[in-house]
Amino acid sequence: MEPLLKVENLKMYYETIRGYVKAVDDISFEMNKKEALGLAGESGCGKTSVALTILRLLPSNAKIVDGSVTLADEDIVKMSEKEVREKIRWKRISMIFQGAMNALHPTYTIGDQIVEAIVKHEDVSKGEAMERAGELLELVGMKRSRVKRYPHELSGGMKQRAMTAMALSCNPDLVIADEPTTALDVIVQAQVLKVMKELKDRLDLSIILISHDLSMIAETCNKVAIMYAGKIVEYGDIVPIFKEPLHPYTEKLISAFPSILGPKTELSSIRGFPPDLLQPPPGCRFHPRCPHATEICQREEPLLEKTGNEERAVACHLYGR
């Protein structure tokens, strides 16, 4: 089956007075329909930058240096701004931004805001759009009547769901959700994630879920890409990666999340600090913090290579060649 979205060797750098910040450095992955891909990593690893690059929502000092983002035979990187705006954004790929709850306009009702999203991208009358807005709210588990509410009248979880409804308003093929559950309580978080899983099945939707919370990704996604310092260090189906993490960073990251079930394990931590993306360490970017680093790790950067016969790739010299 042809993948829905294919990202190949994507490189995006920010130009600053002190040099280039290599936020996205040679990222490759694929997405199929009805798939949920988790983009996991800590703050500053570049996961939000990947999302912004796919949607071409970059600030003026950002440059896509290399690579392609192919959506059904068209390369988004090569499109003009006008094309991206008319064809891709919100119609085929939409995004729920980080801190989305605060992205709602305080002086318009959520109904009006969803209508605006629809009307700007499709040739539909306002009445029809309002109908759709009501349907969308029901879709995400809210009462249709809440269409008339203002953001400050809604709770955090409801605001998040309203943002989700807005992201779905033009029936996109792919939704990118950037940290959709930070600042939400645990139970509300579970509700929101449940809604997302249902929507994925019901609407044939693909989701890229960006988060630093590996537990949440484990519950919701079926594929995961672990990012570190602008690179993907491990990528593949979720179960094998969690059961048998290959990359040392993945291993450490998984065990940094305490589990409520099972035996009490020792919480791990990784010594050192996240690298400076202006001048990343030579060779493997993780080597200063890696307990298994060897001489070659300091010199040569490991490539993301497939291992085994399943859909799995890892970038580490321990498994090379």
Place this chain on the structure above:
Amino acid sequence: MKDEATMEVQNLVKHFEIKLGFFKTLITKQAPVVHAVDNISFKIAKGEIFGLVGESGCGKTTTGRALVRLIEPTEGKIFFQGIDLASLSIEREVRKLRRKMQIIFQDPYESLNPRMSIFDIIAEPLRIQKIVEKEEEVHESVAKAMEDLDLIPPEEFMYRFPHELSGGQRQRVAVARAFVLKPEFLVADEPVSMLDASIRSAVLKLLLGLQKRLQTAFLYITHDIAISRHICDRIAVMYLGKIVEKGSTDDVIQKPLHPYTEALIAAVPVPDPTARRIEVVIKGEVPSAINPPPGCRFHTRCPHATEICRKKEPPLLKIEKNRYVACHLHGSSKNTES
């Protein structure tokens, strides 16, 4: 001799008054009140780590602040090492006690004064409490505190400003500041929730190491029940200003009694994609604390709510030794706890 608890809270109540506009005060008879904390009691022994777990708005942060006297309780008693805090009114006495109680906040960016150097930040409690007189001694104490928190070499960090440090480093500075006075009681309000996952346990390890060494009584406030499992000796689960369950961590988490505790545990994601989870259906969101539901406050969302739950508030009852629950489902009482 009975081992006196370092911190004992009895029937703590904190209500916040809401200021209405000019006209509304004329119209309404009673100013609306936020029932942040409503009659909670617990004890923390020396060296014990007690977890206060709950979602946002349940009153855990307010409780923490009240214990270090940043907020004055509306009702109830707080005993620190046997002394009733409310009975102290003279500034000097309160200040002496402040030396023994400290607090660490959640946001590493906000809890450090951006205009002060790290050295001054950590030295501040010493200077306020006038403990150390000579500057060389201050330097020594600060350097030692920094070494304890792995901020080495101390000279490397002392002269920097908070914006030059990472989140994890800043939180370690906050911890160093809390421990420089060698407190006997410490409140930590979500100390690691704003840090990256891979750094959390490093900071926690250092924090717990110090706590163990000084045998500080520790109140750990969090919404993450999974972390409390790894750290706390005993926990209390709070909902809408009330403690709904209390006991040793293992007991409460492995054998939850209150439906809310069950829901909380079921909702927490687990880093294991194959784990079979029970889908506990909890509807809706936390009601407003201004008008809490009558009877049991959780009844609006509880899947097992019955008639009595809507009418009568369940008291916190002792089920077994060191195990308490406030739920009509576990109604039979041996004796009411306080």
Place this chain on the structure above:
Amino acid sequence: MSPLFTRERRIIWTRRIKGFWEEFRSKKIGLVGLFIVLVFVFMAIFAPWLTPYDPLAMERVADGFALPQAMTIFPQYADLSTTRRTSIYWEVEEGSEFVQEWGRNVLVNFEAETIDTVTVVFTVEYPYSQKVPPDAFYYEFEWKAEEVKNSKYLLKLFVVDPNGNSTLIWILPGSWRDTSGGESVHVDSTNWELLKRLGLQLGVDNLANEVFTVEEGNYNFILEIMFKPKAIDAECKIHFTDTTFVTLGHVHGILGCDNAGSDIWAQLVYGARVSLMIGILAAAIATFLGITVGITSGFVGGVVDETLMRIVDILLCLPLLPLLLALVALFGKSVFYIVLFVAIFGWQGLSRVIRASVLSLRESTFIECAKAAGASRFYIMTKHLLPNVLPIAFASLVLSVPAAILFEATLSFLGFGDPRSPTWGKMLHHAFGFGGFSHLAWWWILPPGLAITFLCIAFVFMGSALDEVVNPRLRRRR
């Protein structure tokens, strides 16, 4: 408690200042502003070296409305010359037998042999070359007559042009005298008494033009001392000192002259001192008041807050300029009062801004931590709130300097300034009142106006760069 100069303090402060300077440096506009301000500061500090004249002395250095010297590059002004100053060394021409001293000091000892009138003449050559004759000149000397016995004396000064035409430029007042006497003479060729004595009409005849009719050539100064003995034993001693002769130029110096012939560049340079001092001092006092009220009001709250804010409201409603004029009329025109008044009405805005900042700061967790450690309210206000509020206050201070400078300039322009201070506003006041505008004397009007403008703009540039430095620091995270 904490000594001021420990090693830690030094290191920390060095880092603070370096960090601030790095940020400020990156704002080009701030550097432009800083540069301009420094130019003016340099002008103010080195005023005595930048100009030899003292603006308060009001010396007449050139003709009224003299143009700046640089104007001679233009063809229509090329022929104008500057002030020429000559010291006259008298040479004896006639009657040398009575002359005891000549040169700079002349001493004539007359002893009569006959009862005939004796004339002693001194002369000095004066090479002259001016395409455009001066409109005024003045001369200085002292004469003394001693041991006058039975004789009368008369002193006259002439100027002879190369063609031999001689013009009388001075004669002893009252004509022949027979008593001892003496006086110090400083006469301007436009002096009406002199003109009357010489028989010329004021307003119609210009003595200087009459004298200097030939463009180029050797003129001669002639000093004639006449003795009329009344008896044979007549004696008379005339002492004539150092003589200076100055033709007032039509161009002078860097910025020419005002209507009275005073150097404008000197006024400008010394004016910088006053403007800077008033501006910075008034702004500093206002800022100090604003910070104090703002922090107290914001942190203490309650009744104190309400009271202070009502005072602010009332003060903000008062009409500033009329009030300032009334106060100056009441208390007098003094630089000190102006600074005080501007400061008293300048702190309200800042106090509001700081109060708002404090209202949000006081909820910060670092302040709660300080409270938890046992900090008193005063400690929190001074050690925590003040340092966090200082950047805003500093930016505000720099931005409020232009307002203070403009106020002073306005007051001086309207005539309410301190008459003893050479300020730019005063220059404009004089220019307006003494014909600067009607003479289109741009060199009198533009320099003070431009100076005020540039100094104010410079502070605004610096202030806006400071603003940028202050704000992103708070926004910067991760």
